[in-house]
Amino acid sequence: MKRVFFMLLLILVPALLIAAPSAARIMDLVIDTQKADTAAMDLRLTLIEANGTERERRIQTLSRTIDDKTSIITVFLSPESVKNTRFLSVEGEDATDQWIYLPALKRVRKISASEEGGSFMGSDFSYSDMASTTYDADEATHRLIEETPTTYVVESIPKTVKSYGKNIATVEKDTYLPLKVEFYAPDGTTLLKTLTTLETGTVGTRPITKVVEMKTIATGHTTRLEMLQVRYDVPIPSAYFTARFLETGRL
């Protein structure tokens, strides 16, 4: 009996040691991989209609997280119709404050914060997609539904259903980058959008997704998001997240 038990241990322990991390742990690692105290990104969004017509938007976004509270300033660089529009979001203890500077009005307007949803600049990304395309362990119930030699496939059902009822993310094992994410309607069965990573790279030692495409299934409309420049954990002066910068575009 002892021999049998010992044999079982010999077989099981190595298997347990190399077992896949839990689905929740995988999704936490996906978030952690992309987490930074500060981030500066220079992005190009190409809006591609089903017939192939393309339009381009350029933005730079700076973010800073202190005590789990994130402030983000987004500057719209092109096209002409939105150039120099600036958008500031400051997460507080109870709520997130948002202001927008509209160059046509030359005024700053405080607006109510959007919880989720809403197209970002007419793209296939919503405002919440721009913040994150996956859920962490606390936000959703995760289940590992498939594992290949190079990827994990995790199903995430958000605890509070807003825009999406379910996400299925394909995560690269080496980097914990999401290679593909499927977004389902609140009914959990209708596929709304798919996010596909077209190109990955590294900044320093940090893996990043350089080019991703989000496709809306119902319309065939696609948005390609390219990271032209990105810097993590660089000093970003707090003056960027102020009414002064919002109003003047300068520190």
Added chain:
Amino acid sequence: MKKLLVLILLITFVSPLFAFDFFATLDDEEGLVGTESAKPKELTSLFVEGFGTYHPLDKDDPFDYGISLGVTFEENRDRIRTEVDFSFSPILRDPLSVRTLAVTFFFGPTNLKVGMFTHPWGTSTTLHAVDILNSQDLTQGILDNPEAMKKSEFMIVYNAYFKRSSLDLIIKPFYRPIDMEASDRYAPIDTDNLMGTSFSHGGMEIPIDSDNIRVGIYQHPTFWKALGGGGRFRFGIGDLDLGFMYFSGFYPQMGFDIGAKLKMKPHPLDPTQYIPDKVEVTSIDFDFTRYHLAGTEGSLLVGPVTIAWEGGLFLSEDIKGEKPEKYNTKAMAVVELSYTEPKTSFFASAAYQGQYLFGDVTPTVNQTLDVAIPVDYIASFLSDKPYSSSVAVAFELPLMRERLKVRMAATYGIENRGLVALGSLGYEINDSLSVYARGAYYDGFGDKKSLFKNWENNSSVTIGMNAWF
């Protein structure tokens, strides 16, 4: 004018150019992950606008058309920003229109801006009470963006920003009057018939005879005598933003010193009695009114709705309102409710504006039959009420992934019953080419006189295109 043009061209095409770029502030190239330089090369925008307008009610001159060429340019150096924004429209009376020609110097949390530009005051978006620093251009009618109707002026503005407050101080050395046509389509008054055919006095409608008027030479307040200046302090507490301002300067609307006599005639039934025949206007001389504004502005976010307000007392140099050629002291206020839908960028607003004039605003006749016609009476289109108010509604709705923009706006004068309604559809064909169709409807209900009643033949439909290079 040539020198100005050369200066603009030099600034525009000689300087190295770039827009906002955080990455340009970093020392190294690390982090460049794209296949091309991410630094924005688009520095200068050249644009062309062409349009055709049809005025169905104007049988004499139903069509307008035009083309304008424009340049906008912004260069940001370490401590200096240069901005140029001008357009050239060969068919306009003043072909070169400079909207911005300014340099801003940055010193830590403060900056100093010098040049020709507009500087907005006030928190509402449609109607304003305290947005008084720039005069308006009424030669193209009413546009759905009040900011686009403003004329740039030479100003020196110092801005200082603190943690949750800011201060701006303004000096305006020159006088720039409101731009309006004396005759032609968008003349605010019918000059052939002066202010109308008659005005009420003593219970009678007395015709105005405006033949043979001597019009004085227009000469506005000269340099330094026209000096205006003021400041504004804004601060925020939670969701409340509040500001207080003071300004001393001249109204951009000119005043009029009108020489007029009441002519009498024998009563048709009793020739021994005399009754008013007409008011004979003999001369009009221009005048200007200095005022002091003590005002406030504010906004409060309540749930999804922004409540904005502006208000102020415009204390005239003619404190008692005794000089008919000077504008009287007035109080003015605006309250606006607006809503911005963050998910769709849909914007809607409704605003109320009211003003009250202090002092006498009705025409008077003295014993020698001299008629004093207060300029406030003329400005309110012969209304002898000391108050007036108007309401405005507006919305903007982006559709088709922001390719199509629908805008509507309307203003209605409660006392004068004048209405203007504006609507537009803008469609972005691609990033550098868009087309638009817009309509303007002017009307005046009843027999009340108003600017919009005078413009009722100017209702129009316009189609046009914008191209950027």
